[in-house]
Amino acid sequence: MKINRIIAAVLSLCMVGGAFTFNSTAVRDYSITADAAGECYTFNSTTGVLTLRGNVVLEEITEFDRKEAVKSIKAAEGTVFSGRCYELFEGYSNCTSIDLKNADTSEVEYMGRMFYGCSSLTSLDISSFNISKVCDMSSMFEGCSSLTSLDISSFNTCEVYDTSRMFDGCSSLTSLDLSNFKTKEACNTSSMFYGCSSLTSLVLGDISAKDSASFMFYGCSSLTSLDLELFVTTDLVYNIDYMFAGCSSLTSLDLSMIGGDTIESANGLFSDCTSLSELTLGKDFGDIAVGHKLPNGKGWVNTNDPSTIISGSGEYAAFTNDGKNTYVQFAASLNKKGDINGDSVIDGTDATLALKEYASLGQGISTLTAAQTAAADVNGSGNVDGSDATMILRYYALAGGGVTPDWDHIFD
Ligand SMILES: [Ca+2]
Numbered sequence: 001m002k003i004n005r006i007i008a009a010v011l012s013l014c015m016v017g018g019a020f021t022f023n024s025t026a027v028r029d030y031s032i033t034a035d036a037a038g039e040c041y042t043f044n045s046t047t048g049v050l051t052l053r054g055n056v057v058l059e060e061i062t063e064f065d066r067k068e069a070v071k072s073i074k075a076a077e078g079t080v081f082s083g084r085c086y087e088l089f090e091g092y093s094n095c096t097s098i099d100l101k102n103a104d105t106s107e108v109e110y111m112g113r114m115f116y117g118c119s120s121l122t123s124l125d126i127s128s129f130n131i132s133k134v135c136d137m138s139s140m141f142e143g144c145s146s147l148t149s150l151d152i153s154s155f156n157t158c159e160v161y162d163t164s165r166m167f168d169g170c171s172s173l174t175s176l177d178l179s180n181f182k183t184k185e186a187c188n189t190s191s192m193f194y195g196c197s198s199l200t201s202l203v204l205g206d207i208s209a210k211d212s213a214s215f216m217f218y219g220c221s222s223l224t225s226l227d228l229e230l231f232v233t234t235d236l237v238y239n240i241d242y243m244f245a246g247c248s249s250l251t252s253l254d255l256s257m258i259g260g261d262t263i264e265s266a267n268g269l270f271s272d273c274t275s276l277s278e279l280t281l282g283k284d285f286g287d288i289a290v291g292h293k294l295p296n297g298k299g300w301v302n303t304n305d306p307s308t309i310i311s312g313s314g315e316y317a318a319f320t321n322d323g324k325n326t327y328v329q330f331a332a333s334l335n336k337k338g339d340i341n342g343d344s345v346i347d348g349t350d351a352t353l354a355l356k357e358y359a360s361l362g363q364g365i366s367t368l369t370a371a372q373t374a375a376a377d378v379n380g381s382g383n384v385d386g387s388d389a390t391m392i393l394r395y396y397a398l399a400g401g402g403v404t405p406d407w408d409h410i411f412d
């Protein structure tokens with residue numbers, strides 16, 4: 001169907017020559033609304049709107065020669081995408097808005113690089129996307145660096161096996177909710193969120209990984225927490241290099257679901273995770289090695305034994321992990337002596353907590369964490385009892401009288 005192109009070409013010639021003599025209503029409308037057209041699109045260069053219609057032919061959109069003039073793209077009602085949408089909108093770098101809520105994507109299998117390099121895009125409506133047949137989402141939104149939000153709640157269960165670089169370089173995206181996203185197949189997740197440096201909230205769906213999860217969260221430097229409960233690495237994952245590298249705001253991480261003998265490489269796994277102060281490892285994870293580049297800080301302790309640093313004195317931590325354990329930074333693990341509830345004040349509340357603990361211990365139950373117990377045992381006797389409570393009250397009384405108390409001079 002080249003006829004539309006021919007009509008458009010004839011029309012533009014007629015208009016230039018001032019010889020506009022067509023009487024057909026359809027053709028006249030055409031001249032007003034579009035100055036380029038293909039089988040599945042019309043383009044209005046005045047408004048910069050590219051309108052898709054009917055069955056979208058991949059090559060017509062990827063080979064459109066005025067991409068830089070397109071400011072927005074919308075799908076008219078009845079628009080149907082074919083199985084291949086690979087690189088469909090790649091290179092529409094001045095386009096700020098894409099509205100595809102009318103597009104039927106139920107037959108689409110390939111969405112790789114679909115919006116690749118749409119670096120001016122601030123609005124993308126794919127809220128009605130059907131992704132049930134999609135197998136490839138690699139680099140789908142890569143380089144959409146102006147996008148601050150993206151509603152992908154319509155992304156549910158699919159056959160996808162490649163999500164590598166899916167959101168790579170979406171550096172303005174502040175939140176992302178993938179809670180409906182479930183992969184039937186295990187997939188390659190390498191660099192999936194690479195460089196999403198503004199992301200403060202990320203809800204992961206039920207994703208299982210194979211092959212590689214390397215660089216998956218690399219440079220997600222605004223992320224303070226990450227729930228990986230539904231994320232699974234299958235026994236086909238062999239590479240998790242730099243998976244969390246550069247997550248410099250992340251304070252805690254539970255990797256219970258990650259591990260296994262098949263992982264051959266985990267270089268730089270925690271590189272530049274400078275805020276990480278709590279780390280839970282599952283029984284399959286194995287030991288922490290220097291090559292994981294876990295910043296040692298003031299040293300790491302197992303919460304089962306919060307007073308013993310186990311991570312060595314090097315720049316990076318190294319310790320043995322046996323079973324499921326939670327490790328914390330030494331400084332974070334110890335409450336100040338006497339300050340059982342950790343509110344930075346030593347007062348009657350702390351004395352009460354010590355007495356309650358003493359009473360509970362009499363019944364064989366402890367109400368305090370290991371760190372709190374260490375803070376409560378102010379006389380260093382190895383247990384918490386009434387003597388500790390008495391000393392805490394004396395400390396409180398002295399401090400209230402304007403004295404800076406010294407534990408060495410407080411006796412029960
Ligand atoms: Ca206190």
Ligand SMILES: [Ca+2]
Nearest residue numbers: 377381383388
């Ligand atoms: Ca004591």
